[in-house]
Amino acid sequence: AxxxxxxxxxxxxxxxxxxxxxxxxxxxxxxxxxxxxxxPGQGLQLLLKYFSGxxxxxxxxxxxxxxxxxxxxxxxxxxSVHWSDAAxxxxxxxxxxxxxxxxxxxxxxxx
Amino acid sequence: xxxxxxxxxxxVIGTGKKITLECSxxxxxxxxxxxxxxxxxxxxxxxxxxxxxxxxxxDLSSESTVSRIRTEHFPLTLESARPSHTSxxxxxxxxxxQSSxxxxxxxxxxxxx
Numbered sequence: 001a002x003x004x005x006x007x008x009x010x011x012x013x014x015x016x017x018x019x020x021x022x023x024x025x026x027x028x029x030x031x032x033x034x035x036x037x038x039x040p041g042q043g044l045q046l047l048l049k050y051f052s053g054x055x056x057x058x059x060x061x062x063x064x065x066x067x068x069x070x071x072x073x074x075x076x077x078x079x080s081v082h083w084s085d086a087a088x089x090x091x092x093x094x095x096x097x098x099x100x101x102x103x104x105x106x107x108x109x110x111x
Numbered sequence: 112x113x114x115x116x117x118x119x120x121x122x123v124i125g126t127g128k129k130i131t132l133e134c135s136x137x138x139x140x141x142x143x144x145x146x147x148x149x150x151x152x153x154x155x156x157x158x159x160x161x162x163x164x165x166x167x168x169x170d171l172s173s174e175s176t177v178s179r180i181r182t183e184h185f186p187l188t189l190e191s192a193r194p195s196h197t198s199x200x201x202x203x204x205x206x207x208x209q210s211s212x213x214x215x216x217x218x219x220x221x222x223x224x
Contacts, residue, residue, distance in 0.1 A: 032209040032210050034212055034213075036215075041217075041218070041220070042217055042218065043117075043201055043203075043215035043216050043217045043218050044201070044203075044213075044215040045215070046212045046213075046214075049210070049212055051209070051210040052210075090153075090154070092213075094209040094210070095209075096209070098144075098156065098159065099144075099203075099205070099213050100156075101146075101153060101154045102153065103152070103153040104152070104153055
């Protein structure tokens with residue numbers, strides 16, 4: 001069965017530190033992968049997506065993600081975290097014409 | 112800026128009442144979705160539509176119903192609200208094609224007392 005796994009429920013980093021959020025997928029075909037961010041009480045906003053080409057994709061707000069087929073991973077990274085990055089982050093995979101989401105990783109940023 | 116709107120943003124209602132959560136998009140997307148999300152939890156797909164007059168139930172069993180009479184409109188109805196329906200409801204839409212992303216509304220936070 002196709003699925004998306006985000007192993008970390010909650011991550012805390014200091015402001016200015018680097019960030020990596022993990023995402024693993026289980027999918028039989030070429031995956032279409034997405035990262036979304038959700039601020040409290042809001043809907044989801046797309047950060048970036050991958051469906052072909054360069055395995056390192058750049059997104060908004062200084063985020064990037066790297067697709068690694070051998071590890072079935074699509075980890076999200078940011079070199080220097082800002083306090084405004086505190087939010088919930090969701091990895092998603094497009095399956096047929098649906099989107100399936102991971103359980104999310106909550107990011108807390110310490111001053 | 113996504114052109115998908117949900118109303119109301121917040122709703123507190125008594126048990127047994129009938130409610131309709133509205134979702135409209137102006138992007139001409141064929142596909143629309145309703146997700147249920149408890150605070151800090153994952154998104155569960157409860158309904159989806161691939162176009163006018165097409166509606167399907169999602170993975171999570173829900174007592175709600177949906178309709179798709181117009182492309183831009185995908186309302187969700189609860190005939191008799193119960194406290195167990197208390198949750199956040201997110202509406203989304205996307206174009207056909209796996210590479211296209213979903214656009215989300217801001218959500219409706221429903222509390223049934």
